[in-house]
Amino acid sequence: METRELRYFVAVAEELHFGRAAQRLGIAQPPLSRAIAQLERRLGVALLERTSRTVALTRAGSVLLIEGRAALDAVDAADRRTRRAALATTGHPGLVLVTKAGASGELLAKLLDAYASEPDAVPVDVLLCGIGEQERMLRDGRADVALLHRPFDSTVGLDCEELRTEGQVVVLPAGHPLTAQDEVRMADVAELPGLPPPRRRGPDGTYPDGPGPEVRDTTQLYQLIALSRTSAILPESCRADLRHDLAAVPVVDAPRVTTVIAWPPHSRSLALAALIRTATRL
Amino acid sequence: METRELRYFVAVAEELHFGRAAQRLGIAQPPLSRAIAQLERRLGVALLERTSRTVALTRAGSVLLIEGRAALDAVDAADRRTRRAALATTGHPGLVLVTKAGASGELLAKLLDAYASEPDAVPVDVLLCGIGEQERMLRDGRADVALLHRPFDSTVGLDCEELRTEGQVVVLPAGHPLTAQDEVRMADVAELPGLPPPRRRGPDGTYPDGPGPEVRDTTQLYQLIALSRTSAILPESCRADLRHDLAAVPVVDAPRVTTVIAWPPHSRSLALAALIRTATRL
DNA sequence: CGGCATTGATACCGCGCGGGTATCCATCGC
DNA sequence: GCGATGGATACCCGCGCGGTATCAATGCCG
Incomplete structure (x- = not known):
C-alpha cells in the first residue's frame, strides 16, 4: 500500500464525495475514482458503498480511515524528524x-x-x-x-513522566460574591447564575452545544471572565499569571490535575x- | 514520501550494501541507487555516506531508519487490520x-x-x-x-491495564539441594555452580555473551533445566504447568512481575x- | 412523468518515472 | 599494477498516473 493511495482514500473517506476530495488533493476526479477502485482491488476489500449519488464507508473502510490516518502521521513524522536531524548536525x-x-x-x-x-x-x-x-x-x-x-x-x-499534581481553582471576575470565601466546592460553582461554563473546541474541531461562549485559548478565556460572561475551573498554578481584574478561589473537591x-x-x-x-x- | 522509498531506504540502511539490499528487494542495483539519491534530493538531506567501497548512515539516516520502520509498521497495520475487518463482516x-x-x-x-x-x-x-x-x-x-x-x-x-502481580520462583532440576528450602533470596541463586543463567534473544535477534545456553522458548528452557544445564527465575504462576522433573522455590526478594x-x-x-x-x- | 443537474464510472491518450541492461569509475587486496 | 568489488551513470522500454471527454444512474423540479 503506497502513501499516495492512503492519502487519496483518507481524503475521500473524510469528504464522502469524490469531487470535493479530488479538489482537495489537487487532481481530477476520474484518476481518484480509479485509484480507490484499484486500492479496493488490491486489498480485496470493499471500502466504500457507492450509490451513484452518495458515498458511505463500509466497516473495513472505517478501519482503514483510522489506521490510515495513523500511518500517514507516522510517515509525516519520519519526514519531519529526518529533516530536523539533518539541520541539527549543521547547527541550530x-x-x-x-x-x-x-x-x-x-x-x-x-x-x-x-x-x-x-x-x-x-x-x-x-x-x-x-x-x-x-x-x-x-x-x-x-x-x-x-x-x-x-x-x-x-x-x-x-x-510520559509525572512532574507534579495540583488542585484547581475557580477563576471569577474580581468582586464576584464567591471571591469573599477562601474555598468553595464543585457544587457551589457548577451552575453560577450568568456565568455559564465556556465551550472548548473538541478534538474534531467542533464546539459542544450550550449557553456558554466559545473559547479557543486562555487569553480569550480570561477576557471573557473579566467581562463576566463565563467562569472557569483551572489548575491553581494559573494564579501566578492571573490578570488584576480576575480572582481565583480554591475548589477543594475538584479533581487534581497532573x-x-x-x-x-x-x-x-x-x-x-x-x-x-x-x-x-x- | 512514498512507502516504496521508505522500504528501499530501510533495506539499504539495514544491509549497508546496495547490492544485497537490491537483491532482498527483488530489484536491480541501479534503480535502487537512483531511488535513494532521489529520496535524499527530495528531503534535501544526506542519509548515507558512500565511499564507493563502504556505506554508512548519517545522523539523519539513523533517524529515518528508526522512524521509517515505525511508519512502515503503521502502514502494514492499516493493511492487515483493514483486511481482517472485511472478513469480520462475513463471519469468522x-x-x-x-x-x-x-x-x-x-x-x-x-x-x-x-x-x-x-x-x-x-x-x-x-x-x-x-x-x-x-x-x-x-x-x-x-x-x-x-x-x-x-x-x-x-x-x-x-x-494497557494491569491484571495481576505475582512473585517469582527459581526453577531447578528436581533434587537440587536448594529445593529442600521453602524460600531463597536472589543472592542464593545469582551464581549457582553449574547452572549459569540462560541467555535469551534480545530485541535485535542476537544473544548476549555468557556461559549459559541460548534459549528461545519455555519448552527449551524447561528441558535444559531438567538436564541441569541452567536454572531460571520465573513468575510463580509457572508452577501450575511445571514438568514433574523440575522444582520451584520462591525467591522472596525478586522483583514482582505484573x-x-x-x-x-x-x-x-x-x-x-x-x-x-x-x-x-x- | 420528462428534462436537467449532480456525481461517480468508463474510455482513451500522453508522458513521466520506475525498472532493466550495459558500462564506467573509484577503491581495496594481492 | 591488475583484477575484483561496489556504487554511479547512461540509456531504453513499458507501465501507470493524471488529464479530458463522455457515459450512466439517481434525485429534483415543474
Missing part, C-alpha cells in the same frame, strides 16, 4: 516542546532554565497550541516533547533524554 | 491475542473462558510468540491485543473493548 534547532497556550507557565520557565544550564543542552523551540492538538503534534513529528495535563489530555500511545512530560515512544534522542531527566529532577 | 475471525509461549497459561485460559461466555463475544485467535516480539506484533497489525509481563516487556507506546493486557492506542473495536473489560474484571 534542537527540540520542539509543545504545550497548551497559557498553561504551566512557571513550570515551563523553570524547566527551560534548568535545561539550558545543562552542559550539552541544545536549543529548545517552544510551540503553543490549542487544546487537544499536542498529541497529534507528537505523532506527526511537528513536536518532540509535550507538557500535558491529566486527566484533560490523553497520554494514550505516548511515554502535569506530565510526554514524548513519542520510540525516541532515541540524547537531547530529549537529557530534557526529560532535567524535568523529573525539578 | 475476531481478535488476535498474542502472548509469550508458555506464560500465564491459566490466566489466559480463564480470560478466554470468561470472554467466550459474554453475550456478543467474537472468536479469539491465540498467537504465541518469542520474547519481545509482542510489541512489534501489535504495532504492525498482526495482533490486536497482548498479554505482557512487566518489567520484562516494555509497554511503551501501548495502552501481567498486563495491552493493545495499540487507537483501537476503536467494540470486541476489543469487551475483551479488556472482561480481563480487568477477572
